[in-house]
Amino acid sequence: MDSTSSLGEVDALITVASWEERFTKGFNNLVRSKKPTRVLAFYFEEYYKWSEQNVEGAKILCESLGVAIETVALSMSEPGSTWKKLNDWVMSIPADTKELCLDITTMPRETIWELLYIIKQRLRNVHVTYTYYKPGNYGDWLSAEPGRPRLVYRMSGIIKLGTPTTLLILTGFDVDRTKRLVRMYEPQQVILGLQIGEQFGNEVKNIKKHKEAFTRDKKIIMFEGNQYDPNEIKSKIVDELTPFKNTNIVLSSLGPKPGAIGIYKAYVSNPELAISYAPSGQYNKEYSEGLGDLFEGEVT
Amino acid sequence: MTDYVNPFEYEAASKLSSSQMNHYYIDQFNYSRFVKSKRNIFLVGERGSGKSMILMYYSVPVSLERVSGDAKLVVDDGILPIYVTCNTPLAFKNEYDLLEGILPALLAEHYFVVSMMYALADELKMIRELFTAAEMEKVKHDYEYIFDKKLPDSEDVFSSIQLMLQKANVEVQSIINRGDEGRGLSWLFGFNSGMLQLMAIATKTKALEGIHFSLMIDDAHLLTEHQIRLLNSWVSFRDNTSFSFKVAKTKVDRTTAVTATGSSILEGHDYTEIDLEAAYQNKSSEFGKYARLILEKRLETIGLKGIDLNKFFPEHPQFVKDLEKAKLKAKKEAEEKYSGQENSEKKIDGYIYKMARAFYFRDRGATANIPPAYAGLETIIEMSTGIVRNLLHPCYYMYENQYSILQGKGGNQSPLVKFIEPKVQYESIKKRSKKAWVDLKESLSLTVEGCTMDEALQTYQMMDHLTNLFQKRLLTHKSEPRAISFTISDTTSDVYPTVIRWVNIARKAQLMYAYLSSAKDKGQREMYFVPNRILCLQKGLDPRGQHARVSLTAKVLFDAGMLNKKIPYDSEQEGDGGLDFFSG
Incomplete structure (x- = not known):
C-alpha cells in the first residue's frame, strides 16, 4: 500500500x-487523483474552531483546481438534525452521478x-x-467523555x-469503550473482533488489553481479522454470527475505520442486524500526526 | 475443571438460571409484600443492589420452578406478576427523532406495550395447564375479534398470540427502517388498545377471574423520555384493582415524574418508593445479617452447609492479637479519663468502641507493609458498602485464587475450598482497591456518560482530599476518628450544584453511594454520602466506619475538587452523629 489512489476518477467526493x-x-491527494467534479466537505460545528483552517484549505484547493465544493456543518450533539442534512444533501446529487467516493479518513463511523x-x-x-488514510502515528490518547x-x-x-442479544464489537485501543457497549446492551453473548498486526502498538494496546479485560467471561468469543480489509472482516463477521442467527444481533466498530465498511457490508447482507455507534464527547486535538498508507475499495 | 463452580458468581440476575435464582435469593426484607401487592411500587437502587433479582424472583418461570411446576400455586394469592425488561435493543431504537407529528409518541408506546403484551402471553403460556380447551378457544376468539386479526396455528393460543405480536413488531420495524412510515403504520399497539385488552381477555378464564396483574418493569431508567411519561400516566391511574406497576430503576439516573399529559406523579400518592440501599442503613443494621445469609447460601452450593462464615473468611491472627492490644490501650485510657464519673461504665465502653480500632491503625501506621486488618468476614461485609455485587465480587476472586493454590499444593484438580487464607483475602481486596483508585483517577471521563475530562479530574481531586481527611481523622481525631461518611451543609451555596455534579459522577461510577437519613434537626431528612469502602485499603483507612458523619461545606469540597486544595481539618471537631451501617 502507498498513499496514491489506484482506483479511478469519480463524479463526487464526500x-x-x-x-x-x-x-x-x-484530501489533497484524493482531489488531484480522483478528479471529482463536485466535493462535499462536512465538518462538525463542535470542532470547527480546530478544523476551520482545514475546511478553508479544502475550499481554496478545490477552487484552484476548478472543482465545485460545498461545505456543510453537522452537529454531533443533534444526530437527528445531522441525519436530515445528510439526507437532504444526498437527495441533491444529480441523477447522472455514476461514481461516488467516500473519504472515510476522518469521518465518524455514524456518518x-x-x-x-x-x-x-x-x-x-x-x-x-x-478511501481511508492511516495516520503516521496516533496521539497519547484519542477520545474521552463517552456518550x-x-x-x-x-x-x-x-x-x-x-x-437474547448477541453483541459483536470490532475492538480498538480503548477497552473502556468496549466495556461500555457490553454494559449498555448486557448481551447474552459477546463476540470481539481483534485487529491483527503490530501497527501502533496494536498487540499490546488492543489484543492483550482486551484479552485481559474479558478473561473472566468464559463464553466470550474472540476472533482475529484484518479490519483494513472490509471484505475479509465482513466474511468473518458473518461466519462468527452464524451460530447466533436466532438472537438479536448488535454490531459496532471501534477499531480501524475500514472495519466500519465491513460492518456495513454485513448489515447489507442481513438488514435484521442492528448497528450501534459509541459516541465520544471529547477528542484529542493531537489525535494523530502525519499521513500513512492509503486503503481503498468498493462499497457497492 | 468441568465441575468447577465458583459459589460467589456475581453476574447480573438475568444471567442466572431459575434454579440458581431460587437458591440464591433471600427475602430478608420481605419484598414479597411489595411485589405481590396491588400498589404501585418503585424499587430504586444502584447497579448490583438486587433490583432485577427481586423482580425476576417473582416472575412466573422462577416461581414455577419453586413450586415444582404447579401453576395453581403461582396464582393462588390472586396476583400474577409479569416481568418486562427494558434492557433490550428495542428500547434503544431512536428513529422517533426522525419522525414528525404524533408518530414518535405512538411508536414509542408501541415498542413498550408490545414488549409487555409479549411477556404477558409468555407467562400465560407457562401456566396454560390452568385453562380448559374451551377457555383457550374463547381466548382465541376474543383476541381475533378485538384485534381483528386471525391468529396463526401454533401449539397453544398464547404461542399464537406471541407469533402475531412478533409479526406485528417485525412489520413496524421494517417499515420504519425502510423510511416508509409515510404510508402508514397499521399495527401499532397502545396500552389501552393492546395491553388492557389482552389482560381483560385473560381474566375471562376461571383461573384468572379477578386476578391482579403486577406489571414488573425492570431497568425503567433505560426507557425513552416519552415512554417514562407514558409509564407515569399509567401509574397515575388510581384504580389499582386489576393491575399495578412495580418499577425498578437506578437511583442516580432520576427519571422524570411528569406524565404524558404534563401532570406529575407523587410519591406516597401514586406510588411507594423503596430504596433498596436505604433499607440496609436502618438502625437494626440488617445488611450485616443479610450479607451473612447470602454468603451461607452461596457456600451451600459447594456442599459447605452450615459452615461458620468466620472460619471460612478468617481474620489474620496478627490482627486479632494487635486489636486486642489496642482495646486494652483504649480501655486503660478510658479508665483514666472516666473512672469515678457518673455513668463511667457506659462512657468507658463508648470510648473503647470509638478509639480501639483507631489505635490499632495508628499504632501500625498508615503505610505499614503488612495490613492484616483487610481480611475477615466483617471486613468483607464492610467493604461492600451495602451493595450485594460489591460483596460477591471480591469473594469470587478470593475463591478462584484459593482454589488455584490448593490445586497447586495437593495436585488435586477439584479441591474443596474449606476456608480462604487471610493473605488470599487481602490480596483480592487490595487488587480491587487499587483498581478502584485507578478507575477514579484515570477512567471517569471514559466510563461515565457525559463526564468531561475536567470533571473527571475534579471528582478525583475531591475524593482524594476527602479520603485524605478521613485518613487524618483516623490518625489524630480525638473523638470520632473512624468517620468515613459525610454530609454537605451549605446546600444553597453557588458551588453546591458543581459539587453535587462531581458526587453524582462518582455515584455513577459506583465509587460513592448516597442515602437519605434523619438529620440532627428532628423531622428533617438529609442526604449523606459514603465513598465505596473498597477505596479504604489504599488509604490505610478502617473500612469499619463508626457512628459519625463529617459535616462539610460545599465550599471546602469545591475547593478540593476545583483547586486541588486540602480540606481544612480540626482534630477536635465533632461530626454529625449517625448510624453504624453494618454492626449486628
Missing part, C-alpha cells in the same frame, strides 16, 4: 474535514453508516467506493421480542 494533518494531506444507508436508499445505480451508545437511525435492525 468527506468530513477534521483538524488532523492527515485530512489535509489525504459513514448513515451516508451509505441513504445513498443505497436514494441512489440505487451509483457505484460507491471508499450513551446509540443504534444508528434506520439501521437499528429487526429486534425480536423475548430473544
